[in-house]
Amino acid sequence: MRGKFGPRSGCVVQAYRFALDPNSGQEWALRSHCGAARAAYNWAVSWVTASWWQRKAEASYGIGEEELTPWRPWTLPALRKEFNRIKTTDPRFAEWWRENSKEAYNTGLSNAAAAFDNYAKSKQGKRKGCRVGVPRRKPKRKARLACRFTTGTIRVEPDGRHVTLPRLGTIRTHEPTRKLLVRIQAGTARVLSATVRYERGRCSSRSRWRQPGRSSALPGRMWWSGSTWASSTSRSWPTVPEGHGLRNKRLARRVADAGFGEIRRQLTYKGQRNACPTIVADRWYPSSKTCSNCGVAKAKLPLHVRVFACDACGLVLDRDENAGRNLVALVAACSTGTGVAGDQDTPGVSKPRGADRKTRRQRLGRNTGRGGRAGGASLPHPRRKETGDRRQDAEAQLALW
Template structure:
């Protein structure tokens, strides 16, 4: 078979058109898509039957040379076997002539691809998640689709109808005379057509070879960095420093109230049950259709928003920079999973990929670990940490303060200027060479005091800015690498700045000691509170019990001894807490004196 070769100046694109087939047209479309599913199930059963047979024969001790031979699952072998079986198999012999041969070829091609992916995945030749053995497609869960590659496929004159093999002429939902004009001018050639049932409607997707008329971007020398998010769908900044944002419409959140109402209606109806074989009632089918319409409307609104955004960006800028987001990992956050899925980050990147290619623009994908939000767009210094709740970026090195999304977009635009030379960029000078793993200073370093004294390990004593007392700061020395060069990465046992104010620092050896002291002081406070509560309860009970005796109305109660013991226990517990707190205070005083 001759391999398809794309003509110079043409591109492969797809046109998706809605159909209005009518009752008879819908019946024929359902028959063709059902034939594709039946052929797929036949191929799966035909191939896997030999697998189970060989397994049974091996369990009987039959030798390898006497086992049932393997069956080839290539498309050619499946076609040949199906053409021989369709005349005698009772599942196909009575009705296979009603449909086009392309319907059966669709199912066989899908089955061949499924077995090929499974074999390559099992042998390690296929990347991605492991593929399982192809399974049968059920009538309810299978996607109704059929692909036509041969025969008469054309859009009729006037652009109101389309003709497909064995299906005849079907009316289009929209008027498309522009496609007819392109075909007559020789700038469009239809290669295949795929009909599919989506959102309770029939669609046809035409794969065509077309000479695109889209011109270059309006600003070919300008780069734009796009930072995707939930608060705003996209915040983008160009290489000139201009920032803008695309608001997040949140279509799913707007439809949640209606979805809850329709879902409650569905749950009250008698639905299908695979365990018992129970079929869905007509009321359940009607309620489920109403619920699906809400989902379909949300999907259409989301697709319209994303298409308008990506088309505008691809038509405006010559270089587009996006981030390689780990969307699957982001969806593990149960608090933001629904908003992240509604934003469709992956779809935005997919559309930008082919739309920039159609206009001859560049699409740069920043590395997944590029710290766009933590890096200052003014001086290039990166923060060690920037929690997601901090929405304003404040640089401690140069004093720049701006929104964190605007800062990320400016960094992405500057990344395009450094990598491709497109645009002027906003950051002057050469790009920073420090790795993101380095802990950058959080404030401008102060000059060393003239009377600073040195401690052990090269530690220089400096006054603390908060309390005015002396603190120790570790001076990191270069660590020789295995290649003989020196690196500025800190060693494993290096310590960050230790503050005398008790601030929490990473890699501080005394951190465990401080934590133990804090736990001891907290234990003393708890003992004092517990003793006070026990003493108060005993005193109240004693007062209530002794009051009648003092008034002369009742004799001295015998259980006063128990209340006295309860008060004594309270005194002991409170005293233990006081002693422990006093001891901890003396220990801290001795430690402070030794540090001075």
């Protein structure tokens, strides 16, 4: 059995999405294929779970483990083999299964195999995320109409306004397909699959294609392809901070709503697709605490302080602008490998004041005297000494500035 599909080295897998304008006959055929996928999925779920209920009933009668009904496999080859055996004799499929492409039934069987696999991994604790329940049958009124084609005639027509799908023929698109057609005609792309989905009162086709000659990247979506994200990453080196700030209750909700992880994923794979590296700043890189003019780092800079004021050189600058200048300098440092604090090429270099590791809160009364510093020592004038104590280290580590 082959494993999960993955792009070859030097290729990119991307997706384009186009709205379709089928006629009445083609729309009926599309709905028939999507319904066939749902019927195959429901059959697979019922066939696998039937053995579960049978074993449970036999166990209640006192039958031994060795004499129970054997488990039915839920792998895709096993489901496909059993479905091909019963489709000509089962009254649920015998009369109409020839009307649709085999890809429609393969879509439902593949979804069922994936659903059972996710359930088994979730129950065993091998799957991340929320707990997955037992796969259930899809009702006719609520199921999403979708069908995926991986073999057969899948073609984008030369006129740029039609696509050809197996057993469905040539279907007109609501929008031009020129972006994908140009790549196919140039020999820099090849269509791998096509998915037809009915949503918001319209059918749409989502085609996955492979482009050779580039570095491998994650699959994308049509509405991101060719947008300003891709063009901006090809001109500069984007810098993505790794910190999340979720410990701060006031910022936690807003940071989570912003979806920085998705932004980083988009920048990373689009940068790889355009041969443009993405620099990721370390979580504890002091971009806001470090002076962008002289390189001296502050020990603390609370969030309510929106203006950065350097105690060494007297620079007064907006906090965010100062952090942006430091990130730009970090990109230059990573490209030249100067050994600056936070440089990707020199992970062994420490940051000023231990900023490369998370700080811990000390409990009162435990090796702290009366709540002061460790060993009972006190620091009456922290601001008077902090700049001078770290100036020498900062000049050695932040020599770029």
